[in-house]
Amino acid sequence: MTDIATSQPIDAATAPGSGRRLRTATQIYMYVALILVAVIVVVPLISTALGGFKTLSDLRGNPFGMPTEWQWSNYGDIIVSQRYWLQMGNSLVIAVLTVFLTLAFGAMAAFCFAHIRFFGSDYLLNYFLIGLMFPAATAILPLYIRIRDLGLVDTYWGVVLPQVAFGTGMSIMLFRNYFRNLPSELFDAAFVDGCGYMRFFWHVTLPLSRPIIATVGIISFVGSWNSYILPLIMLNSESRYPWPLGIMIYRGEFNTEWQLVLAFITLTILPTIIVFFLAQKHIIAGLTAGAVKS
Amino acid sequence: MSMSETTMPGRTYSAARPRATLQRRKRSLKHSKWPVLLLFLPPALMLFTVLVILPMGEAAWYSFYNWNGYGLPEQWVGWRNYQLIFRNGAFSQALINNGMIVVASILIQIPLALWLATMISSRIHGALFFRLIFFLPYVLADVAAGMIWRFVYDGDFGLVGGIAHLFGAEPPYWLADRDTAMYAILGVVIWKYFGFHMMLFIAGLQAIDKSVLEAADIDGATGFQKFRLVTLPLLGSTVRLSVFFAVVGSLQLFDMIMPLTGGGPSNSTQTMVTFLYNFGVTRMQVGFGSAVGVVLFVICVTLAFSYKRIFMRHD
Numbered sequence: 001m002t003d004i005a006t007s008q009p010i011d012a013a014t015a016p017g018s019g020r021r022l023r024t025a026t027q028i029y030m031y032v033a034l035i036l037v038a039v040i041v042v043v044p045l046i047s048t049a050l051g052g053f054k055t056l057s058d059l060r061g062n063p064f065g066m067p068t069e070w071q072w073s074n075y076g077d078i079i080v081s082q083r084y085w086l087q088m089g090n091s092l093v094i095a096v097l098t099v100f101l102t103l104a105f106g107a108m109a110a111f112c113f114a115h116i117r118f119f120g121s122d123y124l125l126n127y128f129l130i131g132l133m134f135p136a137a138t139a140i141l142p143l144y145i146r147i148r149d150l151g152l153v154d155t156y157w158g159v160v161l162p163q164v165a166f167g168t169g170m171s172i173m174l175f176r177n178y179f180r181n182l183p184s185e186l187f188d189a190a191f192v193d194g195c196g197y198m199r200f201f202w203h204v205t206l207p208l209s210r211p212i213i214a215t216v217g218i219i220s221f222v223g224s225w226n227s228y229i230l231p232l233i234m235l236n237s238e239s240r241y242p243w244p245l246g247i248m249i250y251r252g253e254f255n256t257e258w259q260l261v262l263a264f265i266t267l268t269i270l271p272t273i274i275v276f277f278l279a280q281k282h283i284i285a286g287l288t289a290g291a292v293k294s
Numbered sequence: 295m296s297m298s299e300t301t302m303p304g305r306t307y308s309a310a311r312p313r314a315t316l317q318r319r320k321r322s323l324k325h326s327k328w329p330v331l332l333l334f335l336p337p338a339l340m341l342f343t344v345l346v347i348l349p350m351g352e353a354a355w356y357s358f359y360n361w362n363g364y365g366l367p368e369q370w371v372g373w374r375n376y377q378l379i380f381r382n383g384a385f386s387q388a389l390i391n392n393g394m395i396v397v398a399s400i401l402i403q404i405p406l407a408l409w410l411a412t413m414i415s416s417r418i419h420g421a422l423f424f425r426l427i428f429f430l431p432y433v434l435a436d437v438a439a440g441m442i443w444r445f446v447y448d449g450d451f452g453l454v455g456g457i458a459h460l461f462g463a464e465p466p467y468w469l470a471d472r473d474t475a476m477y478a479i480l481g482v483v484i485w486k487y488f489g490f491h492m493m494l495f496i497a498g499l500q501a502i503d504k505s506v507l508e509a510a511d512i513d514g515a516t517g518f519q520k521f522r523l524v525t526l527p528l529l530g531s532t533v534r535l536s537v538f539f540a541v542v543g544s545l546q547l548f549d550m551i552m553p554l555t556g557g558g559p560s561n562s563t564q565t566m567v568t569f570l571y572n573f574g575v576t577r578m579q580v581g582f583g584s585a586v587g588v589v590l591f592v593i594c595v596t597l598a599f600s601y602k603r604i605f606m607r608h609d
Contacts, residue, residue, distance in 0.1 A: 026517075030413045034420075037410060038427045041485065044446045045430075047453055051445065063456035105341065108334035116327055128338070131346050134594040135546040137567045138587040139349035141580050142356060145363055146349055165345035168338045197330035226435035228549040229567075233575060244437040248553060251441060258451045261441070269438045276433050277426070284429050288493040291539065 052263030059259050074263040083238075083246065084267060091242035094159050094231070095224040101164040102220040103213060106171025111201050113172065114179035115187065125176070131169030136162060137229055144233050158234040159242075163227065167220050174290060178212040179205060218286035225272070243268045350591060357585035362578050375585035384561035385586075388569040391476055392544045395565075398480045399487075399540035404533065407488045411495030412521065425496070428489040436486070436549030443482045444469065444554050469555055472562035479554055479563055486550065487543065491536045498532030499525070534605045541601065545594055566590050 043064075051059055052074050053067040062068065078084050112118075113125050136143070143162055144153075152158035182205065190200045206213075228244040235241060238249060247268055254260045276283055357375055359367035379385050410428060414421045431439060449455040449465035458465045468478040502525065510520045548567035551557060557568040564572070570590065574583020 027418065030416070030418060034410070034413060034418075034424050037406075038424060041427055041431060041489075044442050044453070044485075048442050048445060051451075056451070059451045061459075063451060063453050105338040109338035112331055112334050116331060118327065118331060124335075124339075127347075128342060131342060133598045134350070134591050135567070137546065137548060137570060138591045138594070139346070139353045139584075140570070141363070141574060141583045141587065142349035142352035143345060144575075145580070146345065146352075161341060162345050165341045168342045168346075172338065197327070198333070201330075201334075222433060226437070226549075228435070228437045228552070229571070244435050244549070247437055247441055251553070258445060258448070262445060265438055265441050265445075269434055272433055272435070273430070276430065280426050280429075283433060284425070284493060287432070288490070288497060291490075292494065292497070292535065 048262050049266045051259060052266045054259050056257060056259050059262075071259065074259055075267065078260075078264055078267055083250075084264075086239060087241055087243040087246035087268070088271070090156075090240055091225055091244075094156055094163075094242055095221050097156065097160045098163045098167070098224040099217050099221045101160065102167040102171050103217055105164065106168055106216060107175050107206070107209070107213070108201075109168070110172045110175030110179055111197075111205060113176045115197070125172070128169050128172050131166060132173070136166045140229070140233055147234055153234060154236045154240060156240065159227075159231050162230055162234070163220075163224055167223070170219065170290070171216050174212055174216050175209070178209060182208055214282060215286040215290050218283055219290045222283070222287065350587075353584040353587045353591070355584075356580050357588050359581045361580045363580045367581070371581065375582045376589070378582065379585055379589060382573075384557075384564050384573070385569055387561055388564040388566050391563060391565055392547070394476060395480065395483055395544035395547065396537075396541050398484065399491075399544070400537060403484045403488050403540065404491055404536050406484070407491035407536070408495050408529070408533075410488070411492045411499060412525070414492070415496055415499045425493075428492055430489065431486045432490045434486070437553055439482060439486045440550040440553035443478075443485070447478055447554075470559055472559045475555055475559060475563045479551065482550060482554065483547070487540075491539070494532055494536050494539075495529065498529045502528050531606070531608075538601055538606070541597055542594075545590065545597075566593070 047064060050065075050067060051063065053070050053072070054062070054074075055067075055069065055071055058068050109128070113121060147153055147158045147162070152161070186204055186208075187200070190204055195203075225242075226244060227242070231242050231245050235245070241249065247265060250264045251261050254264075356367055358370060358372060360369040360371045360375075361367040410424075414425055445451070446453045447469050449458070449467040449470075454468065455465040466474070468474040506524055506528070507520060510524050515523070545566060547565045548571065551563060551565060551568050555563045557564040557572050566586070567590070570583055570586040573579065574586055
């Protein structure tokens with residue numbers, strides 16, 4: 001993880017191919033290519049944000065450029081609407097609960113697998129790792145029936161618990177690998193001093209595990225914040241919809257008024273973009289390293 | 295420790311102390327092992343069993359019934375649900391589409407990602423900025439990306455329509471045409487995921503020993519020769535990992551399709567999961583939908599196992 005986290009691609013000392021100075025022609029060709037790809041990435045996003053400021057007829061004639069007249073009310077009406085904040089709130093509650101339980105359950109189980117040998121421990125670990133091999137969608141109908149029979153349909157828990165369950169494999173895997181690489185002298189010393197497993201977990205393991213807690217936390221937060229299929233199936237009331245479902249409903253309601261839909265999309269992805277720019281190093285490292293290691 | 299014991303039999307004191315420590319440690323292990331196991335394992339174990347493993351088993355069971363999800367499944371239909379799946383044209387289309395996503399990833403996305411990664415890893419100003427921009431689509435929700443591109447592809451109000459207008463051409467409606475819709479979706483998949491693959495390659499490039507490339511330099515290798523003969527072979531494991539993620543991602547693709555086409559027009563953009571949703575979930579055909587889930591499960595597990603066995607055994 002650290003090798004990605006601390007990576008500085010501009011650092012000439014570590015970059016491959018740095019043995020020779022790049023020729024100007026090569027550099028120009030590189031910049032043209034990189035800027036071209038960057039434009040393709042960014043133009044849809046910027047056009048979406050600008051489109052939210054236009055009138056529908058303006059959008060029809062002028063999908064690329066600046067708005068002829070800035071329609072601030074498109075955004076203003078959504079910002080003051082209850083539904084926008086409700087959906088953001090729903091997404092946040094679901095994501096925070098998911099992250100907390102994924103971290104807690106994953107770290108606790110991984111601690112057992114990392115430090116204690118018990119009858120069948122290898123089999124049990126492999127049992128958890130089965131969960132890494134197939135997506136939640138495969139068993140979505142029986143899962144729905146189970147959640148319904150537990151009385152959790154149309155509640156936050158009906159979304160949170162399956163998300164945690166499907167995240168345990170990843171969480172246990174990442175935590176266990178990390179715990180096992182902590183220096184074992186710590187463990188020996190703690191036991192000589194008469195420290196039990198639980199105190200060791202709480203006072204030694206967890207404080208040393210901030211990087212992996214961040215990685216697992218970021219993976220499960222992003223997954224939950226963006227999740228669509230589980231809320232789609234488990235929730236019925238619009239008042240509990242997280243924002244990805246909200247976009248679909250909004251689009252269904254205003255399907256003749258693209259400018260409003262664009263403003264709505266922009267406002268819903270805005271938190272993601274802001275957080276991404278603020279914490280980009282951690283987010284990129286967490287998502288990439290987490291994927292590689294699990 | 296054992297050395298001092300065997301070579302210097304007189305000095306028992308120094309040897310005895312670690313042994314006593316060991317015994318005490320063993321005893322303390324024995325005493326405190328079970329409480330922690332009984333407290334720490336059950337939450338994850340119960341949740342995982344009840345919400346992941348049992349539903350998968352139940353899917354296998356329900357798949358032999360015709361059932362609407364209420365009461366108990368009673369109408370046994372044997373293998374009929376499976377026969378219906380494999381006779382369904384939309385399902386074969388979904389299989390083809392999942393395959394197309396993997397092929398597009400191997401032919402376009404991964405080479406693109408590798409190309410960008412080599413440029414960003416070379417000494418170039420603004421590398422950090424480009425890395426940030428290219429990764430941005432990956433953190434956006436699939437639903438949002440799908441909705442944004444629905445606007446981009448819109449013939450009347452979107453960017454593609456605007457470009458056509460600029461050239462005085464008739465606006466194309468790619469998403470509404472069954473011959474072009476899937477290609478349009480492939481474009482969005484690449485737009486959204488190339489940055490992730492690029493990051494894998496950047497990490498892979500950093501792990502390459504610089505001295506190998508310097509040796510190639512001294513031998514007078516050109517930039518392209520260095521890439522083809524040194525860098526690329528050393529990136530083998532990253533390429534295999536990247537392809538693996540493309541396969542896994544393709545098998546899960548659902549969120550992005552729904553805002554773009556929902557699987558239409560006339561089922562031309564179904565994937566396995568949209569097929570499961572459109573034919574199993576929305577019609578509450580629990581038996582049929584479960585059978586689709588079982589087929590998807592078998593495909594996922596078979597691919598994961600055989601891919602790891604065949605391509606990634608040395609990684």
